[in-house]
Amino acid sequence: MSKSNFSRRGVLKTGAIAGAGLALPTYLSAASHTGYTNAPTGSTVKFGFNVPQTGPYAEEGLDELRAQELAVEHINGMGDGGLLNTFSEKNLQGDGILGKKVEFVTGDTQTKSDVARASAQSMIQKDGCVMINGGSSSGVAIAVQGLCQDAGVIFMAGLTHSNDTTGKDKKANGFRHFFNGYMSGAALGPVLEKEYGNERQAYHLTADYTWGWTQQESIAASTEALGWTTTQNVLTPVGAGDFSSYIAPILNSGADTLILNHYGGDMVNSLTQAIQFGLKDKQVNGKDFTIIVPLYSELMAAGAGSNIQGVFGSMNWNWQLQDAGTKAFTKSFGEKYGFPPSGAAHTCYVQTLLYADAVTRAGTFNPCGVAEALEDFDFDGMGNGPTSYRGSDHQCFKDVLVMKGADNPTNAFDTLEIVEVTPRAQVEYPVDHPMFAGGDLGACNPGA
């Protein structure tokens, strides 16, 4: 007599798993019942803050998280209101969004694309988030942006500086407030020309991923337009730690300028080691050797200590600006945490408020309504001067800061000084610029 291998429990288990698997795409589309993914039904709405809390960009991520929490407080009517007091739009009244209080969940991207995607997926599927904000590192931001596009939620990018985020990898559901590699090059070029002239031999050390590649391309194009020569571009692994074997060949390469396309902990290490090798004290081609760090952050500056003195770079925003928005945000953040906010914190805070405001103006959390409200949206009072979200690529356009390591910092927070506020017109570019070519913004996906 044959014995059946089926058991009641086995059939039930298999049936439940198969059912859940079949239901998942329907859940993700969610159109069948609400019209868009994760439409909030109760008295609250949930945001997902997906930032690196470990890994080479962890310090930036933790500062982003502080700012995101502060933004939620302000949206919900707690604290001093921060930038809501200076924002040109007055739709947010401190009573949540469309009558719903904001809650949030957090995730650790570990600065790894696969981990970041898994974390964002969990936020969308398990926690029911309507918006994901964060993503230090462009590789992570691009990966999560793609996921949000497919899932039908809005992605408000945080610290991502690669041209590709709003270039070949742009998505209709993704929006970037932060500036990009092209803008850094356009802002830095004239200052570098004034400071170092037209005849320089530049050696690039470049982080080997999308951000490093596009920043290097942008800075090389900008400096070559001045008459500089790019002698060598060496790709270095992210998180290499000891960069000495990449720095040693520079000593006798004939280059008189080192451009470090590194960020976070990598930049701290490579800059420190470059100075240990005596590059800053060197004379080549009759010129003082110089080092440039195109993308700066206050947290990197603090990590690099006195090594950044006199080193030029660029930033999206800095707490030392004197406009009302910057003062309001710095006061709000500084009183809560005891130190000034970083540029990464600022961009994530602003993105959270911009999303909330767009929902209010659209009158819906439907991502397509929100996207429409953000496209070609002009605003002011957020610390960057008059700003526009360009509809054709979802890139924000605003002034860019050229910074320099302060020669005589008076405290731990003013290690960088603002050299120039580069006007927005100087860093603008057409949407079909070759550095941003390829890709397709596509259509907004509400999850249908």
Add this chain to the structure above:
Amino acid sequence: MDAFILQILNGLDKGSAYALIALGLTLIFGTLGVVNFAHGALFLIGAFCAVTVQKILGISFETIDPTQTDFLGNPLKVATPYVEKWLGTDMGMAIQDWSVPLAIIVVIPVMFFLGWVMERGLIKHFYSRPHADQILVTFGLAIVIGEIIKAFYGANPIQTPAPSTFIGTVDVGAWLGMDPGSVAYPTWRLVYFAFSAVIIAGVFAFLQFTTFGMVVRAGMADRETVGLLGIDIDKRFTFMFGLAAAVAGMAGVMYTPILSPHYNLGMDFLVLSFVVVVVGGMGSLPGAVLAGFMLGILQSFASMNEVKALIPGIDQIIIYIVAIVILLTRPRGLMGRKGVMEE
């Protein structure tokens, strides 16, 4: 030629760190038979001993300077370290400047004690367990130590500079009769190399020329027989664990001016050091040192632009390629002993 010498120096420098960590790993494996994946964490703790000493020497009292304001517009709080108040500004600043070498004095007893606690409190319970269990528990311990350090010190690298006397470069080219300035190498990296050579020589001398060392070597060769002679070999092996921890700690302290310490530093070195141990031969102390320097130099040369132009990405994989080749041709490693990890 300049580039060649620079990469040799670089390789010796990297190799020093690998050799010091691998030496400790091999010492523990050779004596206790434990595969200690937490050894990188001991290097990490050593590095953060230097950070801690720097922070302790920087403990300050605050005075209000009404003539200046902070970033919020409040009167500025000016911090003055207590050492400067107690010992005078010049002496206080000099002591803070020498915080890394001073940390060596602190790190030896601290690491010895931590090593002893680690061995008696955790590792000894895994002596008779399979190597896989030992790897899992020590790897877990390494993660816990890293996270504790992150909770206290944050995730960003912390600048721990060398004394100002050692900042700058040494004209190695001039020493070698080449054009002045043709081969300039950072002073502290040369100090690190010399320091490593002294520590490695010291450990070998201790094992070779002392009675204690002789007993330990005998125990490494045949633990049971030494035990039958009435010698408490376990106690000596616990001491060796402490010694290995102290060596890793000192390596970590001295490395801080080269690479600003961060919570994941131990993991960065751990994998490479294990490859070094395997290439050198499990349980072989000279093998660990030889392989450390050899792989350091190979890695340096693989990073040269000329080499990378021929084989892109070779700098990332050279160590593993060498490990594969060595293990295929000499399965016991360069200087491995028969019977180690072969049961």
